[in-house]
Amino acid sequence: MAMExxxxxxxxxxxxxxxxxxxxxFVPLDHLAELGVLHWRxxxxxxxxxxxxxxxxxxxxYNYMDLLDICPEKLNNYEDKLKNFYTEHIHADEEIRYxxxxxxxxxxxxxxxxxxxxxxxxxxxxxxxxxxxxxxxLDTTNYVKxxxxxxxxPVWTAYNxxxxxxxxxxxxxxxxxKKVGVALKAH
Ligand code: KMT
Ligand code: NI
Numbered sequence: 001m002a003m004e005x006x007x008x009x010x011x012x013x014x015x016x017x018x019x020x021x022x023x024x025x026f027v028p029l030d031h032l033a034e035l036g037v038l039h040w041r042x043x044x045x046x047x048x049x050x051x052x053x054x055x056x057x058x059x060x061x062y063n064y065m066d067l068l069d070i071c072p073e074k075l076n077n078y079e080d081k082l083k084n085f086y087t088e089h090i091h092a093d094e095e096i097r098y099x100x101x102x103x104x105x106x107x108x109x110x111x112x113x114x115x116x117x118x119x120x121x122x123x124x125x126x127x128x129x130x131x132x133x134x135x136x137x138l139d140t141t142n143y144v145k146x147x148x149x150x151x152x153x154p155v156w157t158a159y160n161x162x163x164x165x166x167x168x169x170x171x172x173x174x175x176x177x178k179k180v181g182v183a184l185k186a187h
Pocket of ligand 2: 091
């Protein structure tokens with residue numbers, strides 16, 4: 001099945017639940033592309049020899065790569081890290097994640113500041129543009145293995161919201177506004 005994304009309901013209950021609206025409101029992938037969120041579906045079973053992945057890395061200059069297993073046994077400070085991942089933030093650079101096993105949710109802010117939940121599963125490579133507000137959580141399966149890619153020396157610094165004066169945020173808002181003609185609401 002193609003990668004699914006949907007507008008989230010307002011709720012403070014367990015983030016690992018899907019949080020669909022009622023009725024469900026799916027978001028097409030071309031809408032995500034308008035927000036600058038890019039996606040590829042690849043074959044995760046042989047990622048070391050995958051020519052498609054190699055091409056994406058070459059074209060986009062992603063020379064750095066590491067793997068991240070998100071489970072209590074393999075991730076130091078598991079609870080703290082998950083809490084930080086789910087705190088709304090931006091980065092000065094793209095966030096590139098390739099799901100090799102398991103699944104999880106990337107939430108990004110769309111038009112009118114609405115949360116869009118993106119369900120990534122094994123084979124989904126996703127790129128969030130610099131400056132987009134986002135967060136991440138595991139789903140109820142509680143496990144994901146991610147490849148992290150980066151151009152040059154990796155910088156993982158997260159800037160928590162609000163960041164309206166951050167250059168990456170300003171640039172993102174400007175390019176998004178130009179593309180779809182709708183201003184992102186500032187907070
Ligand atoms: C980040 O910046 O690392 C995130 O947004 C979390 C997703 S990858 C575990
Ligand atoms: Ni992030």
